[in-house]
Amino acid sequence: MGAVETAADAGTRLPIEAKKILHSMASHWEDVLDSNALQVMPLKGAMTNEVFQIKWPTKDEDVSRKVVVRIYGEGVEVFFDRDDEIRTFEFMSKHGQGPRLLGRFSSGRIEEFIHARTLSAPDLRDPEISARIATKMKEFHDLDMPGSKNVTLWDRLKKWLRTAKNMATPKEAHDVNLDAVEGEIDLLQKELMEDRRIGFCHNDLQYGNIMMDEETKMITIIDYEYSSYNPIAFDIANHFCEMAADYHTETPHVLDYGKYPGLEERQRFVYTYLSSSGHVPCQNDVDQLLGDIEKYTLASHLFWGLWGIISEHVNEIDFDYVEYAKQRFNQFWLRRDELLK
Structure with a gap:
């Protein structure tokens, strides 16, 4: 795991489009203290995309709201069809096989954080x-x-x-x-x-x-x-x-x-x-x-x-x-x- 980044640092790592969706999502969650106070943690081990865990502090100081942001790797469309992958992802979500899709932006997507x-x-x-x-x-x-x-x-x-x-x-x-x-x-x-x-x-x-x-x-x-x-x-x-x-x-x-x-x-x-x-x-x-x-x-x-x-x-x-x-x-x-x- 990388070091937790400040909200200011997060701006340099996440596309503006993604940040807008994250802000919009968090502002609808009543337990989130500040929808702008997101923390970004890069997750290691991914070799095709960049993956980040995003979390917000909540009114219960022992609990935080979490989602996963996946930013697609540059040029990796040579390996697979991204539309096919999204269709598979949505099918899996519907059939309870994986995380739910929470949002999409041009260079990536936001997924449910699985508590596992x-x-x-x-x-x-x-x-x-x-x-x-x-x-x-x-x-x-x-x-x-x-x-x-x-x-x-x-x-x-x-x-x-x-x-x-x-x-x-x-x-x-x-x-x-x-x-x-x-x-x-x-x-x-x-x-x-x-x-x-x-x-x-x-x-x-x-x-x-x-x-x-x-x-x-x-x-x-x-x-x-x-x-x-x-x-x-x-x-x-x-x-x-x-x-x-x-x-x-x-x-x-x-x-x-x-x-x-x-x-x-x-x-x-x-x-x-x-x-x-x-x-x-x-x-x-x-x-x-x-x-x-x-x-x-x-x-x-x-x-x-x-x-x-x-x-x-x-x-x-x-x-x-x-x-x-x-x-x-x-x-x-x-x-x-x-x-x-």
Whole structure:
């Protein structure tokens, strides 16, 4: 967490448009002492947008009114359609799946503050929390979202590859062997084309996008920018890959693949996932999904490797995107032969 900023400082961080909406909202809340006395706290760990917690003192000195302001990252429209994301966000709000949308301005939005804690990197390894995530993930995948139900993974990878090639410096392209990636995407797509288990996927289920109510232990999944219909095995693979990351260290871009979950941990997750709808899966179902998940880790490495190369050229957030990308591509090449044999 950053230091709390004064209202004067807040003016330099928040667009005037956002401040007007915040003032208007707060002036309708009878318990807020002064609608202009907002405090702004930057929330760390976001790598696509800037996220701030806004709070106002109230008549009860132990309680404050809070909301979240999300300012969209510059140039990140290259990754997703913002209108699609807002539609998803509104659908989730209506179905009690995430925070409510409180307001929109041209460069961002205001969201309900959820009284739950954001998970930390070690939480993903906690068997009880992990089981709750598996159950919630199954519920998420089963959502019947309006709009196209076509898989986006392969088209998105190809589109991002074209963008990365246009933006990358010759050194960046050489360091990650960018010229070889097109053939690898085609090979993976061919290898996995029989996979019919499609669901509405989050596609970015890192710990910072998962919240838990400390009392009820209820899990809430937030931030749907990358969400779309995809193979469910890709979403689970992506979640497993995220266990190598801790975005709240001095070197947030550094990944530790020694933390990738072992076979027993992956089996437990998949068993919980498959049985959460009331059907007891047979061992063959568990093994089949586990095998596909491992192959989809390769797609996850390409996905976030390309994202890193592009982000280096479009995003102003203080994060070493190129080094992050190199690690994802290195992991791809390291595991490729073993997983595709």
